Amino acid sequence: MAVPDHRVLVPVDVLGGESVPRTVIDVLASVPVVLLGYRELPEQTGTDQARDRYGSRVRAELDELHAVFEDAGCLDVSSRSVFTHDRLKTFERVAVETDCDAILLVNPAPVLERVLVAVRGDVNLEYIARFLGAVLANTDLEVTFLHVADEDERTRRTELLEAAVDELVATGVARERIDTSLVVDGSPTRAILEAAADHDLLVVGESRPSVRRYVFKDRAKRLARETVDPVLVIRGEYLEGTEGAGDEDTAGDESASTDDVEGSDESP
Known part of the structure; x- marks a missing residue:
């Protein structure tokens, strides 16, 4: 396989x-x-x-x-x-x-039936859908795509959610397992947290490399701290070199199934 x-x-x-x-x-x-x-x-x-x-x-x-x-x-x-x-x-x-x-x-997840996917924008949408399709392949999980928008963006953002559904369906996930939610709110983080209360796993995606570290270190950190759900952060399709090139790592034995590394990551 x-x-x-x-x-x-x-x-x-x-x-x-x-x-x-x-x-x-x-x-x-x-x-x-x-x-x-x-x-x-x-x-x-x-x-x-x-x-x-x-x-x-x-x-x-x-x-x-x-x-x-x-x-x-x-x-x-x-x-x-x-x-x-x-x-x-x-x-x-x-x-x-x-x-x-x-x-x-x-985070704890005694029951895992409903997944909330917070969609930021159409950049990287296909990549996020492909990843979700792989994770959901052998499950019966229900998925809700959530987007938080300003009032004047309602129509355009409805189209964004429809595109997200189409992309996920294209990976093989049945359309009847997918729902959408458009929320008009000035605070995306607050709206995501409120919606996450009715779900069991929160998925957040990065939209572009210029905001990747901001999203991960701030919004995702707060979401993980304030929600009771596990949070899955889907990285952008931008695997640039790491800033920690000088970090100390001591590699151990490597095999196809295990890469044992005991090392340190020194903060600057």
């Missing part, structure tokens, strides 16, 4: 007791996954010191989670571990290095 050309980064604070809900694991079974076991450290704590003290424990916890994903039938699971002073910077760097199309920000 061919492995889909999509990949999801799943960062997990294993030392902090964080885990990935089994409902989410089942949904991700149709796409390759990169597990990132991480621990965010206080500025005064050195990454080498933390790795020496906790590295084996992180590796053991990550191996257990790796096995859970494999038992769920995931097509391809790889893993890395890292100690960092800036977790979001690390997520972004590793996503680029491993060619991940999306980053999952973990």
